[in-house]
Amino acid sequence: MSDPVAKSATVLALPSNMMPSPVTSKGCSSLSVTYISRRKLVEAVDGLVSVMTPSSTCTKPYVHSGSDEFAADNTWLAKCPSALASFNQIIANAQCKKIALFLDYDGTLSPIVNDPEKAFMSPEMRAAVKNVTKFCPTAIVSGRSRDKVFEFVNLKELYYAGSHGLDILVSSTDSQSKTNDEEVKLFQPAREFLPMISEVNKSLLEATRSIKGANVENNKFCVSVHYRNVDKKDWKLVAEIVDDVLRAFPRLKLTTGRKVLEVRPMIDWDKGKAVEFLLQWLKLDDTESVLPIYIGDDRTDEDAFKVLRQRNCGYGILVSQVPKETEAFYSLRAPAEVMEFLNSLVRWKEQSA
Numbered sequence: 126m127s128d129p130v131a132k133s134a135t136v137l138a139l140p141s142n143m144m145p146s147p148v149t150s151k152g153c154s155s156l157s158v159t160y161i162s163r164r165k166l167v168e169a170v171d172g173l174v175s176v177m178t179p180s181s182t183c184t185k186p187y188v189h190s191g192s193d194e195f196a197a198d199n200t201w202l203a204k205c206p207s208a209l210a211s212f213n214q215i216i217a218n219a220q221c222k223k224i225a226l227f228l229d230y231d232g233t234l235s236p237i238v239n240d241p242e243k244a245f246m247s248p249e250m251r252a253a254v255k256n257v258t259k260f261c262p263t264a265i266v267s268g269r270s271r272d273k274v275f276e277f278v279n280l281k282e283l284y285y286a287g288s289h290g291l292d293i294l295v296s297s298t299d300s301q302s303k304t305n306d307e308e309v310k311l312f313q314p315a316r317e318f319l320p321m322i323s324e325v326n327k328s329l330l331e332a333t334r335s336i337k338g339a340n341v342e343n344n345k346f347c348v349s350v351h352y353r354n355v356d357k358k359d360w361k362l363v364a365e366i367v368d369d370v371l372r373a374f375p376r377l378k379l380t381t382g383r384k385v386l387e388v389r390p391m392i393d394w395d396k397g398k399a400v401e402f403l404l405q406w407l408k409l410d411d412t413e414s415v416l417p418i419y420i421g422d423d424r425t426d427e428d429a430f431k432v433l434r435q436r437n438c439g440y441g442i443l444v445s446q447v448p449k450e451t452e453a454f455y456s457l458r459a460p461a462e463v464m465e466f467l468n469s470l471v472r473w474k475e476q477s478a
């Protein structure tokens with residue numbers, strides 16, 4: 126995949142306090158991304174691909190024991206209140222602070238659709254995102270390749286972190302360095318994995334060719350194997366094939382998303398680390414003066430929610446129509462509510478300007 130930005134960009138080393146280390150444990154820690162060991166994947170496949178259904182991973186869905194749906198909704202909203210209903214509380218905590226916004230793409234800015242190539246965001250959503258950048262430094266943090274998510278969002282006002290944070294684009298004028306040159310800089314902590322990712326992408330394409338509906342997407346530093354359009358009876362086969370292919374790549378790991386298996390470099394780097402990196406790089410890491418808000422819908426976003434919770438500053442907002450166990454503080458039900466939230470932020474900032 127050609128990347129015109131990468132050709133002219135300076136690739137920077139990471140600050141020493143943020144160097145990613147190889148992942149040694151593939152254990153299932155309660156709410157971070159689910160790293161699936163081979164044995165677990167195969168076990169799950171045997172249990173009728175339970176790994177491919179939302180209820181089977183470490184991110185357990187919230188289960189209400191009673192039968193009253195209304196009560197279940199209330200319990201969920203008590204645990205993870207609506208960010209719209211709690212808007213006044215959120216802005217009360219943002220008084221005199223700069224809000225730094227982090228936005229996931231699929232399922233957050235664009236609705237989930239069957240064809241990943243057609244996950245367009247609406248012009249209204251684009252306008253909402255563009256408007257909010259006038260007041261808040263904003264970054265997109267996506268599992269997509271950086272150039273692909275830029276194609277979809279198509280706003281120059283934003284920072285972009287693609288491949289689940291493994292490919293971050295910043296310019297030197299944003300950094301702590303005092304230079305005025307507007308030089309493009311890239312942070313790519315898994316750069317050495319590029320040839321391997323390309324190889325595994327080829328192997329996965331070849332191995333899944335015969336499965337109707339299976340779709341392999343090259344996200345540059347990770348590869349997504351989509352099974353949304355595969356007949357349910359063949360989900361097990363997809364998982365077995367991915368497992369077989371990965372045997373030849375011991376330095377790659379597997380995570381799950383929304384009807385997708387994601388192959389990634391086995392390093393200690395995720396969306397949470399990307400958020401920490403961007404806060405530091407953009408000089409937004411002072412918890413007294415900056416309130417980071419991260420909005421996302423997927424398991425991979427839990428790493429970012431966790432970082433904000435651990436820093437005890439800012440809020441994670443989970444986009445979900447159903448109750449889920451999460452590290453987020455607030456919830457929104459769908460991209461339409463995300464847009465409403467962004468527009469509310471803009472109105473508030475305009476009024477208080």
Ligand SMILES: O=P(O)(O)OC[C@H]1O[C@H](O[C@H]2O[C@H](CO)[C@@H](O)[C@H](O)[C@H]2O)[C@H](O)[C@@H](O)[C@@H]1O
Pocket residue numbers: 229230231232236237238239240241244266267268269342344349351353382383384385387423425
């Ligand atoms: O971090 P994100 O920006 O949310 O990206 C995560 C994955 O999103 C995409 O897949 C998901 O959305 C597709 C389009 O709506 C849907 O068809 C698919 O089933 C979902 O898993 C994207 O295609 C993946 O590469 C991203 O990793």
